[in-house]
Amino acid sequence: MELETNVREGTVVTFAGGSLCEEATVTFATPRDGGWLVLVDRSPFHPESLSWPDQPGDHGTLTFPGGEPHAIVDCLTGLVDPDRGILLTDAEAIAASRSGASLQAVVLHVVRSEVDMGNVVGQRARLDVATDRRADLSLQHTGVHVAALTLNRCADRFWTKDKPERDGLGFANLDKAAVTRSSIDTERSVDTYRIGKSLRKKGFDREAFLSALPDVEDAMNSHLRGTWLGASTPARVSPPEGRLDGRRIWSTTLDGIEISIPCGGTHIDDLSRIAEISVELEPIEDGFMLTTRTRGR
Numbered sequence: 001m002e003l004e005t006n007v008r009e010g011t012v013v014t015f016a017g018g019s020l021c022e023e024a025t026v027t028f029a030t031p032r033d034g035g036w037l038v039l040v041d042r043s044p045f046h047p048e049s050l051s052w053p054d055q056p057g058d059h060g061t062l063t064f065p066g067g068e069p070h071a072i073v074d075c076l077t078g079l080v081d082p083d084r085g086i087l088l089t090d091a092e093a094i095a096a097s098r099s100g101a102s103l104q105a106v107v108l109h110v111v112r113s114e115v116d117m118g119n120v121v122g123q124r125a126r127l128d129v130a131t132d133r134r135a136d137l138s139l140q141h142t143g144v145h146v147a148a149l150t151l152n153r154c155a156d157r158f159w160t161k162d163k164p165e166r167d168g169l170g171f172a173n174l175d176k177a178a179v180t181r182s183s184i185d186t187e188r189s190v191d192t193y194r195i196g197k198s199l200r201k202k203g204f205d206r207e208a209f210l211s212a213l214p215d216v217e218d219a220m221n222s223h224l225r226g227t228w229l230g231a232s233t234p235a236r237v238s239p240p241e242g243r244l245d246g247r248r249i250w251s252t253t254l255d256g257i258e259i260s261i262p263c264g265g266t267h268i269d270d271l272s273r274i275a276e277i278s279v280e281l282e283p284i285e286d287g288f289m290l291t292t293r294t295r296g297r
């Protein structure tokens, strides 16, 4: 959709620092699917990304002073074109995000409410994120990073030439070179990897890797059982707050080495909160799929 708006700036978001509640000013509201699409100047909600929609949007509530909470049932990313005064959502936002145009990213709170919100712009409101769902998604998202580093480690021997870019631990970064899609829910994540011509040209032995897939899976699970989880290992995202389209980095320390991975999601603050990570690998037509299940303590 393309909607006229007076909003000119991107939303300030605080999810990276783990925030679950913010007081904010409503900047825009428009009817949508029997409810409302609401924008605020500052939000703790993590919206689904346009360019890499791995982690789904937060759920929660929007409450005006003295009123009942309204359910926020989804959270998406929109783009504001400040020069034209236009808000882009859905397919139009995805298309614009690929165009390279200079636009401001905003959090779209999808509110389910029969209350008329035609006159709420300028009002203060409180936004609360549903804590259990956020905690589950943060746990699974953190597990994805640990699993990706473990995949790189256990697949390192299948690179025959000079290795391409390495990860923070010094292993060839198969995850970064081959991942095409990632999908996180509250119980697991599924990552899809493509091993195409370019990867083979870079020296990745596709046939040997795919025929050893069960061994790689065993090696990954064995590594994930043996190390990294247990002792206190703080992890953080920085900066903890900023404009939605700002760059954010997830970092932790593994094997005594500081690891940094660009990431726009939410995470747990210490790896010791993870009791177990288990992975499954299976071949697909042009590569393989990695399923990661992370269990908390």
Ligand SMILES: [Zn+2]
Pocket: 141, 142, 145, 250, 262, 263, 264, 265, 266, 267
């Ligand atoms: Zn992340």
